[in-house]
Amino acid sequence: xxxxxxxxxxxxxxxxxxxxxxxxxxxxxxxxxxxxxxxxxxxxxxxxxxxxxxxxxxxxxxxxxxxxxxxxxxxxxxxxxxxxxxxxxxxxxxxxxxxxxxxxxxxxxxxxxx
Amino acid sequence: xxxxxxxxxxxxxxxxxxxxxxxxxxxxxxxxxxxxxxxxxxxxxxxxxxxxxxxxxxxxxxxxxxxxxxxxxxxxxxxxxxxxxxxxxxxxxxxxxxxxxxxxxxxxxxxxxxxxx
Numbered sequence: 001x002x003x004x005x006x007x008x009x010x011x012x013x014x015x016x017x018x019x020x021x022x023x024x025x026x027x028x029x030x031x032x033x034x035x036x037x038x039x040x041x042x043x044x045x046x047x048x049x050x051x052x053x054x055x056x057x058x059x060x061x062x063x064x065x066x067x068x069x070x071x072x073x074x075x076x077x078x079x080x081x082x083x084x085x086x087x088x089x090x091x092x093x094x095x096x097x098x099x100x101x102x103x104x105x106x107x108x109x110x111x112x113x114x
Numbered sequence: 115x116x117x118x119x120x121x122x123x124x125x126x127x128x129x130x131x132x133x134x135x136x137x138x139x140x141x142x143x144x145x146x147x148x149x150x151x152x153x154x155x156x157x158x159x160x161x162x163x164x165x166x167x168x169x170x171x172x173x174x175x176x177x178x179x180x181x182x183x184x185x186x187x188x189x190x191x192x193x194x195x196x197x198x199x200x201x202x203x204x205x206x207x208x209x210x211x212x213x214x215x216x217x218x219x220x221x222x223x224x225x226x227x228x229x230x231x
Binding site for chain 2: 032034038041042043044045046049085087093100101102103104105106107
């Protein structure tokens with residue numbers, strides 16, 4: 001079973017920041033938080049991951065609370081092409097576990113509206 | 115460019131026939147690949163882990179004799195749906211993890227849509 005809880009759907013206005021929450025209250029110390037998204041009828045796409053520090057890349061920012069029980073994915077300037085299902089996944093990481101399987105929950109369906 | 119390819123992208127077959135789906139890692143070698151299936155408006159469900167040089171590992175409830183997996187080389191895994199029935203109609207997706215220090219990212223194929231008549 002997935003170890004995360006996400007709202008089933010969210011709307012966001014084009015050009016505004018999209019903030020997608022994820023609850024992972026049972027996360028273990030060696031588990032990372034990963035975010036993927038799936039645009040309709042395509043394979044999922046990696047967005048970002050983190051362990052305990054906040055992370056930023058060209059796609060998004062990941063804010064992890066100090067107790068690591070929740071996190072927020074931020075798309076700073078959402079566009080219509082960001083409309084997708086966003087999945088928050090926790091999984092054991094580390095050099096010897098990066099090839100481990102990803103278990104998907106239900107995700108959040110983000111609709112970016114003009 | 116694409117890192118993982120799948121072939122075919124779409125297939126329609128008659129009930130009782132077998133269908134083979136290929137997953138290729140284009141940029142790097144992979145000793146492990148994963149196979150998922152996805153029903154309409156549902157999340158991805160992990161079916162099995164494909165292991166190069168050894169038998170695949172199936173998730174609970176997935177019939178290994180129904181879904182045959184062969185990891186033929188370090189860049190190719192195949193999933194064969196044997197004696198397909200309409201309930202096997204689904205979107206099948208493979209993924210390839212990138213090994214090494216930067217191996218947190220997994221690359222997914224574009225998916226294969228199977229329709230069994």
